[in-house]
Amino acid sequence: MSDSKSPPPGKLAAMIGRDPTAGRLAGPGQLLTTDLDMADADHDGLALREYALEHGLRPSAQRPTARDYLRQLWQRRHFMIAFATARNIAMYTEAKLGQLWQVLTPLLNVGVYWLIFGVILNTSRGIPDFISFLVVGVFVFNFTQRAFISTSKVITDSLPLIRALQFPRAALPLAYVIIELQQMLLSMAVLIVIILIRGEPVTMYWLLAIPALILQSLFNVGVGLFVARLGSQVNDFSQLLPFLLRTWMYLSGVLFSIMTLSRTAFGAAHHSLVVLLQLNPAALYITLMRLALLQTQRQSAPGSAPYNHALCAGWPSKGDYLSKYCAPVINPTHYWYYAIGWAVVAMIVGFFFFWRAETRYGRG
Amino acid sequence: MAEPMVVVDDLHVVYRVYGAGGDRGTAATVLLRLIGRKTRGSIREVHAIRGMSFVAYRGDAVGVIGRNGSGKSTLLRAIAGLLPPEEGNVYTAGEASLLGVNAALLDDLTGERNVILGCLAMGMSKQEAKDAYPGVVEFSGVGDFIDLPMKTYSSGMGSRLRFSIAAAKSQEVLLIDEALATGDAEFRVKSHARIQELRAQAGTVFLVAHNLEEVELTCNRLIWLERGQIVKQGEDVIGIIDEYIAASGGAAVLRDPVTRARIKTQTADAAKQ
Numbered sequence: 001m002s003d004s005k006s007p008p009p010g011k012l013a014a015m016i017g018r019d020p021t022a023g024r025l026a027g028p029g030q031l032l033t034t035d036l037d038m039a040d041a042d043h044d045g046l047a048l049r050e051y052a053l054e055h056g057l058r059p060s061a062q063r064p065t066a067r068d069y070l071r072q073l074w075q076r077r078h079f080m081i082a083f084a085t086a087r088n089i090a091m092y093t094e095a096k097l098g099q100l101w102q103v104l105t106p107l108l109n110v111g112v113y114w115l116i117f118g119v120i121l122n123t124s125r126g127i128p129d130f131i132s133f134l135v136v137g138v139f140v141f142n143f144t145q146r147a148f149i150s151t152s153k154v155i156t157d158s159l160p161l162i163r164a165l166q167f168p169r170a171a172l173p174l175a176y177v178i179i180e181l182q183q184m185l186l187s188m189a190v191l192i193v194i195i196l197i198r199g200e201p202v203t204m205y206w207l208l209a210i211p212a213l214i215l216q217s218l219f220n221v222g223v224g225l226f227v228a229r230l231g232s233q234v235n236d237f238s239q240l241l242p243f244l245l246r247t248w249m250y251l252s253g254v255l256f257s258i259m260t261l262s263r264t265a266f267g268a269a270h271h272s273l274v275v276l277l278q279l280n281p282a283a284l285y286i287t288l289m290r291l292a293l294l295q296t297q298r299q300s301a302p303g304s305a306p307y308n309h310a311l312c313a314g315w316p317s318k319g320d321y322l323s324k325y326c327a328p329v330i331n332p333t334h335y336w337y338y339a340i341g342w343a344v345v346a347m348i349v350g351f352f353f354f355w356r357a358e359t360r361y362g363r364g
Numbered sequence: 365m366a367e368p369m370v371v372v373d374d375l376h377v378v379y380r381v382y383g384a385g386g387d388r389g390t391a392a393t394v395l396l397r398l399i400g401r402k403t404r405g406s407i408r409e410v411h412a413i414r415g416m417s418f419v420a421y422r423g424d425a426v427g428v429i430g431r432n433g434s435g436k437s438t439l440l441r442a443i444a445g446l447l448p449p450e451e452g453n454v455y456t457a458g459e460a461s462l463l464g465v466n467a468a469l470l471d472d473l474t475g476e477r478n479v480i481l482g483c484l485a486m487g488m489s490k491q492e493a494k495d496a497y498p499g500v501v502e503f504s505g506v507g508d509f510i511d512l513p514m515k516t517y518s519s520g521m522g523s524r525l526r527f528s529i530a531a532a533k534s535q536e537v538l539l540i541d542e543a544l545a546t547g548d549a550e551f552r553v554k555s556h557a558r559i560q561e562l563r564a565q566a567g568t569v570f571l572v573a574h575n576l577e578e579v580e581l582t583c584n585r586l587i588w589l590e591r592g593q594i595v596k597q598g599e600d601v602i603g604i605i606d607e608y609i610a611a612s613g614g615a616a617v618l619r620d621p622v623t624r625a626r627i628k629t630q631t632a633d634a635a636k637q
Contacts, residue, residue, distance in 0.1 A: 048417060052371035052455035060445035060456045079484035086481060090472045163446055166459045167485045359448055
C-alpha cells in the first residue's frame with residue numbers, strides 16, 4: 001500500500017478480493033490499520049470469504065466429512081478407553097463399598113424382581129429354572145438401559161470438556177458405552193457364578209454369548225449416539241426416558257417368556273403384536289443370551305422339538321419342557337439375522353444422526 | 365508474506381434464552397401455552413455479536429478488551445467453532461482451541477488423569493501423552509496435588525493446570541479467556557513466556573483479559589469491543605488501551621514519553637488511586 005492513509009472501510013474487502021497475491025496488502029497492521037472501524041464497514045462480505053478460502057481457511061463451525069470424522073474417532077480410541085476406565089473408577093469413589101456396587105446393584109435388582117415376580121406373583125409358571133432365566137434377562141436388559149440413560153446425559157455432563165478441548169464429540173457417547181460394557185463384563189462374571197451355582201452345565205453353547213454381547217454392544221453404541229444428540233437438544237427427553245425404558249423392559253420379556261407368549265390368550269388374539277414383541281432388539285438380545293447360556297431354555301424353547309399339537313397343549317400344566325413342542329413365532333435360527341440387522345441399522349442411523357449436529361454440541 | 369489464520373467475516377451471534385421474562389415455567393403457564401399452541405413465548409434473543417469483521421495473522425497475539433457483556437467471550441467461542449454464527453462466518457486455519465477459566469475438565473478425577481485425558485483428547489498418541497505429562501505437571505506447578513481429584517484444587521491451581529494442558533500441544537489458534545487472571549504472579553510470568561513461545565511456533569493467540577497491563581505486555585494487536593461491535597482495533601495497543609481507559613473514566617496511565625512503557629513509581633500508583 002503506497003498511501004499511508006487507511007483505506008476507506010467499504011473498499012477494504014474489495015481490495016483483498018481483487019489482489020489475491022498482495023502480500024504487502026495483507027501484512028499485519030497494513031490492512032487493518034488503526035482507526036479502521038470495521039464494524040461499520042459496508043462491504044458485501046463476499047470478498048473476505050473468498051480471501052479466507054483462498055488461503056485454505058475453513059469455517060470454524062464446519063463439521064468434517066463422515067470419513068474424516070471416523071478417522072478422527074479412530075485416532076481418539078485411546079482417549080475413549082482411558083476416559084471410560086477413569087470414569088468407572090471415579091464413579092464409586094464416594095461410596096464406602098466402592099467398586100463392590102458394580103456387582104451389588106444388579107444382584108439387588110435380581111433379588112427384587114425374583115421376590116415380586118417369582119415368589120409373590122408367580123410369573124415363573126411354565127418356565128424352568130426361573131431364577132437363571134430372570135438373572136440373564138435383568139443383566140442383559142440392564143446393559144442397554146444403562147447405556148441409554150448415561151448417553152442421554154453425556155453431552156450436558158461433559159459440556160466443560162466439550163467447550164475446553166477440540167475432539168470429535170462422538171468419542172463421549174462411545175466412551176460411555178464402553179463404561180457400561182466394562183460394567184456388563186463384570187456383571188457377566190457374577191452371572192456365570194450364579195448359573196453355575198444353579199447347576200448349569202458348561203457347554204460349547206456358552207461361546208455364543210460372545211457374539212451376542214458384541215452385537216448388543218454395537219446396538220448400544222448406535223442408540224447411544226442417537227440418544228446423546230436427542231438428550232442434548234430436547235431437554236424434556238431425560239424426564240421421559242425412565243418411563244420409556246420401564247415400558248420397554250416390560251415388553252421385552254425380562255420377567256416372562258416372550259417365546260411362549262403366543263400360547264397365552266392374549267398372544268393367540270394378537271399374533272402380529274407377538275411377532276413385533278419378539279423382534280424388538282432388547283428381546284432379541286435377551287433371548288439370544290438365554291439360549292446361549294441356559295440349557296433349560298434351549299430345551300424348552302418352542303421349535304426345538306418337532307411340532308406336536310397334543311404335547312404342546314399340555315404346556316404348562318403338564319410340564320415345563322412341553323413348550324418345545326409348540327410352534328415358534330419366529331424361527332430361532334433367524335434370531336441372529338435380526339440381531340445383526342438391528343446392530344447395523346442402529347450404528348448407521350446413530351452415527352449419521354449424531355454427526356450431523358457435530359458443531360452444535362458446545363452450545364449447551 | 366503474512367498468512368491469515370483467523371478471518372471473521374461480518375459475524376453475528378445470537379443467544380436464545382429460554383424461560384426469560386414473566387413466564388416462569390409453572391404448570392399453569394405451560395398448559396396455557398400448549399392450549400394456545402404458542403411456541404415458547406418466553407424465548408428472548410440476545411444479539412451478542414452484531415457484525416464483526418477482522419483478520420488475524422500468523423504470529424499475532426490479539427488482545428480483546430471491553431466491558432463485561434461486550435461480547436468478548438462470545439467472540440472467542442465463535443472463533444473456536446462452539447457457537448454457530450447466526451449470520452456471516454468465522455474461518456480458521458487448523459483447529460482453534462478455547463481455554464477458559466470456567467472450563468473445568470473432569471472434576472472428580474485426579475489432576476494426573478486429567479492431564480493424560482486432556483492430552484489424548486487433543487489427539488496425542490498414548491506415548492506422546494506420556495512424554496508430555498512431566499512437562500505439563502512441572503509447568504502447572506500444582507506439585508503434590510497432582511494425584512488429588514481436581515475438585516479439591518483452588519481455583520488458581522485448577523486454571524493453572526488447565527492452561528498447562530491446553531498449552532501442551534502447540535495449537536494453531538489458541539484462545540485464552542482470562543485463564544491467567546487467577547494465577548499467581550509467578551505463574552503469570554511463566555504463562556506469559558509460554559504464550560510468546562506459542563506465537564513463535566507459528567500460532568495465533570487471542571487473549572481476553574480485564575488486566576490491561578497483561579494485554580499490553582502480551583499482545584501486538586488489540587480489539588476493543590462494545591455491545592457486540594468493534595469500537596477500535598489495530599496495532600497501536602498502547603494507544604487504544606489509553607483511549608479505552610479514558611472512555612471508561614479511569615485515570616490516565618503514566619507513561620515514559622519515549623518508550624511509552626508504564627512508569628511504575630510510588631507517585632504513579634498514588635495518582636491512580
